Amino acid sequence: METQQEQLLKTPLNRLHRELGAKLVPFAGYEMPVQYPAGVVREHLHTREAAGLFDVSHMGQIVISGTGVREALESLVPVDLGKLSDDQQTYAVFTNAEGGIEDDLIITRWSEEQYFLVVNGACKLQDLAHLQANLPDFSIEYLDGRGLLALQGPAARGVMQQLAPEAAALTFMNGVRVSIDGVSCYVTCSGYTGEDGFEISVAAEDAEAIARKLLDFTEVEPIGLGARDTLRLEAGLCLYGHDMDQATTPVEAGLLWSISKPRRTGGEKQGGFPGAQKILAQITDGTQMKRVGFVVQGRAPVREGAELVNASGQPIGRVTSGGFSPTLNVPIAMGYVEIDYIAPDTEVFALVRGKPRALKVARMPLVSQRYFRG
Amino acid sequence: MSNVKFTEDHEWLAIEGDVATVGITDYAQSQLGDVVFVELPESGTEFEAGAEAAVIESVKAAGEIAMPVAGTIVEVNEALVDEPELVNSDPMGSGWFFKVKLAETAGLDSMMTEAQYRESLEG
Numbered sequence: 001m002e003t004q005q006e007q008l009l010k011t012p013l014n015r016l017h018r019e020l021g022a023k024l025v026p027f028a029g030y031e032m033p034v035q036y037p038a039g040v041v042r043e044h045l046h047t048r049e050a051a052g053l054f055d056v057s058h059m060g061q062i063v064i065s066g067t068g069v070r071e072a073l074e075s076l077v078p079v080d081l082g083k084l085s086d087d088q089q090t091y092a093v094f095t096n097a098e099g100g101i102e103d104d105l106i107i108t109r110w111s112e113e114q115y116f117l118v119v120n121g122a123c124k125l126q127d128l129a130h131l132q133a134n135l136p137d138f139s140i141e142y143l144d145g146r147g148l149l150a151l152q153g154p155a156a157r158g159v160m161q162q163l164a165p166e167a168a169a170l171t172f173m174n175g176v177r178v179s180i181d182g183v184s185c186y187v188t189c190s191g192y193t194g195e196d197g198f199e200i201s202v203a204a205e206d207a208e209a210i211a212r213k214l215l216d217f218t219e220v221e222p223i224g225l226g227a228r229d230t231l232r233l234e235a236g237l238c239l240y241g242h243d244m245d246q247a248t249t250p251v252e253a254g255l256l257w258s259i260s261k262p263r264r265t266g267g268e269k270q271g272g273f274p275g276a277q278k279i280l281a282q283i284t285d286g287t288q289m290k291r292v293g294f295v296v297q298g299r300a301p302v303r304e305g306a307e308l309v310n311a312s313g314q315p316i317g318r319v320t321s322g323g324f325s326p327t328l329n330v331p332i333a334m335g336y337v338e339i340d341y342i343a344p345d346t347e348v349f350a351l352v353r354g355k356p357r358a359l360k361v362a363r364m365p366l367v368s369q370r371y372f373r374g
Numbered sequence: 375m376s377n378v379k380f381t382e383d384h385e386w387l388a389i390e391g392d393v394a395t396v397g398i399t400d401y402a403q404s405q406l407g408d409v410v411f412v413e414l415p416e417s418g419t420e421f422e423a424g425a426e427a428a429v430i431e432s433v434k435a436a437g438e439i440a441m442p443v444a445g446t447i448v449e450v451n452e453a454l455v456d457e458p459e460l461v462n463s464d465p466m467g468s469g470w471f472f473k474v475k476l477a478e479t480a481g482l483d484s485m486m487t488e489a490q491y492r493e494s495l496e497g
Contacts, residue, residue: 039462040433041408226407226434299411299455301431324410324433331410353429 011057012147012207020222027225028121030058035224043227044326047193048367051153052223053214056192060124061146061201062117064131066138069113076134077107078250078273080260084109087175089188091258093250094130099275099282100246101253103127104238106190108175116175116186118148118199120240147207152197152231155219157372160187160198163213167198171374180210192228194235194369233332234325236293236364242304243291243320243334249275251282252336254291254364259283289317289336293364294348296322296331300357306350308337308359316341319350327367333359379482380491381442386466389482393448397470398430398439398461401495406432409461414450414472421445421474423481428471430461443481445474 008031011017017024022033033055035043046052064073070081077092084090089108093101103123108116119127124142131140151159161168164178167187175188183206191197202210214220229239238244244253251259262269265280273279296302301324308317322333333350341348344363349356376388376395384402387394403409413429421427421441428439450472454460461469476482486494 034434035407039408041410230433299458300413300429301411301436303436324408324431326433 009058011055012204013055013057013149013211016208016211017055017222022222022224025225028058030121032058033222033224035226036222038221040224040226040230041326043221043223044230046221047153047195047223047227047231048327049154050219050221051151051155051159051197051217052193052227053211053220054150054152054223054228055147055211056150056199057147057204057207058121059148060117060119060121060127061143061148062119062124062128062131063110063114063141063143064117064135064138065114065141067113069115069135069138072135072138073107073115074263074269075272076130076274078259078263078276078279079107080262080269081107081109081115082262082269083260086111089173089175089190093244093255093258094127095250095273095275095279096246097274098246099249099278101240101244101248101250102130102246104240104244106188108188122241143201145204147202147204149200149202149207149211149214150191150193150197151200151214151220152191152193152195152223153219154196154370155217156195156197159214159217159219162217170198172196172371181213183210185210189372192235192237193231194237194365194367194371195231196370196372229321230323230326233321233323233334234327234365234367235369236334236366238291239321248291248336249279249282249287251279252287252289252291256283286339288339290339290342291320291334291336292342293362293366294319294322294333294335294359295328295362295366296333296350297358297360299331300352301331302333302350302352302357302359306352308335308348308350309356310341310348316348325366332362332366334364337361378488379485380488381485382494383440383442385439385442387442387482387485389476392476392479393473394443394445394476395470395473396439396442398465399491400465403462403465403469406430406435406437406461408433409458412454412458412461412471414452414454415447417447417450419447420477421447430458439471441474442485443474444477446477447472448475449473
């Protein structure tokens with residue numbers, strides 16, 4: 001216990017989390033707040049009703065620069081980066097040779113020769129190694145000295161309006177460099193809750209001041225990883241390592257929308273990313289398994305790892321994320337099922353402590369996303 | 375006035391005669407977080423000491439209530455089915471789980487008093 005504590009990294013907001021009474025847990029190698037005294041349900045509902053502040057400084061921030069960097073990055077992700085203008089961003093996955101997913105990330109074009117990547121905290125070292133190995137001719141800078149804050153919820157834009165009006169004018173998946181109280185920040189309109197909101201990249205030494213500034217607004221409360229997980233589950237968003245991994249393809253994971261049309265069969269930039277053959281074939285021919293959402297019938301939550309069976313008791317899939325939805329006030333889940341069972345309202349069963357619990361396949365997101373698209 | 379005992383598993387037993395009311399402590403509920411589901415045993419079920427008698431799920435995790443002593447369930451707190459959050463708001467009162475008719479009283483002596491339990495939390 002002691003040694004594990006010592007090895008954990010701390011985000012720039014560690015002192016603030018302690019001051020706010022957070023319960024700290026190890027996550028992605030960092031000591032992170034899983035919840036504050038309000039607790040997961042209240043934090044979750046507050047984010048849906050007002051605004052929540054999340055410390056996501058464990059995530060990796062990487063800048064890649066050089067002439068021809070767009071084509072180089074496109075060799076690793078099934079995305080057409082050519083459609084992005086400066087400060088515009090896109091969701092992407094790093095694929096592997098088998099078509100599986102190495103990580104998911106957000107790519108922001110800073111200029112023709114410079115892209116800003118935000119990757120998962122637990123994957124960032126391997127992502128860096130992956131980039132260095134595959135793009136040896138480009139400058140790859142890991143922004144170790146930066147924090148990342150997320151401000152999410154219907155009140156986020158009003159708060160941002162009072163701090164940085166240019167950022168408050170952003171539409172979904174766009175960014176802008178602004179000054180908040182004299183501190184330079186890169187703000188994007190994005191997030192992981194399904195709500196309108198922002199992510200704020202800021203120098204580590206200024207992160208606490210910006211966080212305190214945001215928390216000064218009565219609408220803003222600190223939110224831990226527990227509520228972050230229930231919020232993203234309601235919003236139908238995948239958690240890497242759970243709802244997708246090296247053995248699942250973006251097609252199986254229901255991320256077809258993230259594969260740009262020009263990168264698909266018949267497109268002008270067809271293929272050219274790891275595992276393209278398998279992924280493009282799946283787009284045409286379909287897959288055996290697919291990720292779907294579930295609403296659990298009854299009150300008992302169905303957790304990650306639970307086996308799914310059909311009415312005859314035959315195995316048909318498994319749950320990859322499961323928990324309680326504070327917004328819907330019922331247990332919800334997501335997981336993979338055989339293709340015959342993906343239609344909404346299909347009834348399947350999870351074995352929980354030996355008892356079959358009924359789940360109904362439900363269209364994702366289970367709670368409507370409220371991104372601001374202008 | 376009932377005699378209240380505490381276990382190392384953060385359960386409490388309020389003992390009146392040969393019947394004990396069982397619940398979890400305030401510390402236990404604070405560790406679990408928001409309770410969203412409780413599965414209770416059926417009245418009349420007999421349990422060995424240590425057997426899993428009830429299931430409790432919070433937004434974060436699942437846990438079980440181990441039977442602190444051998445006995446037969448005589449009443450369960452049906453209110454928890456619709457209002458599992460009572461475990462958080464009133465763990466030592468209306469958030470009780472079940473009442474058990476004790477098969478023996480021997481195990482009770484080794485359980486902690488409230489003062490001893492508080493001390494164990496600080497230790």
